[in-house]
Structure formats: structure tokens, C-alpha cells
Amino acid sequence: MKNKMLYKLSEIKKISKHILDLAGDNKIILFRGEIGAGKTTLIKNIFKEMGIKDNVTSPTFSIVNEYHINQETICHFDLYRIKSVEELNVIGFESYLDNKKICFIEWPEIILKYLPKNYLDVYICEYKDIRKVEITNYK
16 A cells, blocks of 8 residues: 655644554554655654654664653664665664564665565655655555
């Protein structure tokens, strides 16, 4: 199932809620798009909608940031700097997926073929003040 929507930055709360609704019980949510498309900004707003009160920052250099809410661990990955899957083995990436933690993954292209069947794929295109988002639910 694929959803396509346009939104302005002022409507980010609405699109964040929509993504959460579409995610349902999916534990893996991918965010793809060019640099500056708004992946991290959207994730920050989704976390806010989930009730995360921590200061959410991009894990560009740490690769993963963890947040906790309601006895659940939320992981935010940024795989932009990852050159090989072997690099992810160092941080135990596969165990994050196997432990059923909720994983938000930016720049997931390098791991697409290793993902389980169920995930939500969010692709963001930037058009100056308007963004187009294509959301595909893989089950």
C-alpha cells in the first residue's frame, strides 16, 4: 500500500501523526530522501508525537541514539556514513532489529536486503517550501 502526500513544514504535526497511524505495529520505519529533504526534522516531530521529551539529535556520528518511553526503546539510526554492512556488525545492528525495538532508520539503502518483511518506507522529496512524501507499507 502506497500513500502520497504533500505537506508544508507548518503541517509537520499532521504528517507525523499520519506516519504513526500507518506504521501500526511495524517496528521498523525507514526514511529516505536527499540531504536536506527533512528526514531528521520529521523524525524529531514523530518522536514528539510519541511523547518523547528528550532532546532528539541526529545520530550522524554516533550512528544510533536510543530513547525510552513507556518501557519501550526507540532507536534512531543514521546510516549515511556507513560504507559496508560489516561496519554495522560492530554496533550489533542486527540485534536491534531482532530484539523488536522500534527502529527509525535514515539512509537505509545499504541494509534494505537484510530487513525483515514488515517495515514502513517513508520517502521525502523537497520542493522548496513543500515536501512530497511517499509512504509504502511492506508486509
